[in-house]
Each structure stands twice: as C-alpha cells, then as structure tokens.
Amino acid sequence: MLSSLEELATTIISCKKCPRLVFYRQYVAENRPKRFLNDEYWAKPIPGFGDFHARLLVVGLAPAAHGGNRTGRMFTGDGSAETLMRALHSAGYASQPYSIRKDDGLRLEDAYLTAVVRCVPPKNMPSREEIENCSTYLKSELFLLKNVRAMVALGMVAFKTCVRILSELGVRIPRPTPEFSHGAVYRLEGEYFSRAAPVLIASYHPSRQNTQTGRLTQSMLNKVFKKARRLTLV
Numbered sequence: 375m376l377s378s379l380e381e382l383a384t385t386i387i388s389c390k391k392c393p394r395l396v397f398y399r400q401y402v403a404e405n406r407p408k409r410f411l412n413d414e415y416w417a418k419p420i421p422g423f424g425d426f427h428a429r430l431l432v433v434g435l436a437p438a439a440h441g442g443n444r445t446g447r448m449f450t451g452d453g454s455a456e457t458l459m460r461a462l463h464s465a466g467y468a469s470q471p472y473s474i475r476k477d478d479g480l481r482l483e484d485a486y487l488t489a490v491v492r493c494v495p496p497k498n499m500p501s502r503e504e505i506e507n508c509s510t511y512l513k514s515e516l517f518l519l520k521n522v523r524a525m526v527a528l529g530m531v532a533f534k535t536c537v538r539i540l541s542e543l544g545v546r547i548p549r550p551t552p553e554f555s556h557g558a559v560y561r562l563e564g565e566y567f568s569r570a571a572p573v574l575i576a577s578y579h580p581s582r583q584n585t586q587t588g589r590l591t592q593s594m595l596n597k598v599f600k601k602a603r604r605l606t607l608v
Contacts, residue, residue: 379518382511386421399417422448429524431488432485433512435490435531436492451473451475456473457590468480492511523573527575533552537551537552544565562574573606
C-alpha cells in the first residue's frame, strides 16, 4: 500500500492501465462542446479529495465527461456536482453548496469524495476490467483514510463494487448479499486493516438522468447525508 494520499494521487494521475479510457478522456477534451471551447481540460485520471480525517467516504461511479474530466476535481463542474454539493452542505460536510472549479474555495469537513473509476468512460459505462483495474486505488484510500465509519455508494455499480472490495478486504458480508435500494443501510461486521467495518449506505446517483426524471430529488439525497451524519456520530 502507498504511504500517503499525496503519493496515491500522483500514482492515479499518471495511470494508463485502461487503453480505452486513456483514448476517450482525451477524445472528449479534443471534441469539447461550444460552451467549453475556451476551457483547458484536465483529461487525466482524477484522485479523490476531501478531509484526511473523514468519517464519511462517498463513492461515485466515474468522472463526468465535461465535469471532472474538464475541471480535474471529483464531482466538480456539472449537474451531478450541484446536487451532491447541496446535499453535503445541508448535512454540514461542505463549506458551500456548489462545486464549480478547483479554485472555487470548496472545503470538505469529515467527508472524502472518490469514485470506482478515475477516468471518464464512454456512455458512463466502465467495463468490468476497468473497474477491477481501478479497485486498487479505492482499496488504498480505505487503507489511508483511517477514520472512516460510513460509506455512501452513489448508484448500483458503486454499491456493488464497495460490497465486493470490502469483502476482499475481510469484511463479513451478510447473506443474502446486500441489495441496492436507495436509502438502505447495511451494518457490516468484521474488520478491514484492523479497523471495524463501516456502515454502508446506498443512494441513487445524482446524475441528471435521475434528478430530471424525479427518481432522485434534492430532498431524498439530503436525507441520505443527514442519515450518514447521524451514523458516523454513533
């Protein structure tokens, strides 16, 4: 395992494990929409960010094509970021209810944001191999973030990946295997890295596909993070 989040970030940014994603993240940058013609795209893998002492770990799917892939920060510069940051702010985790660019002054307290895959995937659909290639980075974050007591998985892919990774790290997963359901809370047992297993909370992803159809409302997401706040304080 790497010795610091800074070292991990350097490793992630230089990653070229997945040829399809290496090509696509740059393709997106070179074929940007008119509204971002003057923006310089990050177009590299994106490390997590937040509070090193966080008790809450938030796990998304992957950077958005013109969000994180453009701005270089997880959940920044797109509609998903707006919805998520309002929820984190309402629960006291974010210093402001928006995440526009890396220098916008956003600070996270007691929370850390990351994702299953660190490069933007075509159609927001990473392959099983690409998820597996990135799993080592999430495992490293779980090792380095020593105070995590709860995890919020945004979307089914993130949820299933969290269950698998925690199982691989030695956490006892109940039978039948936890199923994805918005707002569901799973109190896992056992240890990983000699620490108690975290509580796992499922949530719909704050994508426009979910928010514009009403599948996920701002109030629904706010409640998830207020629930996470209560659980991390127990």
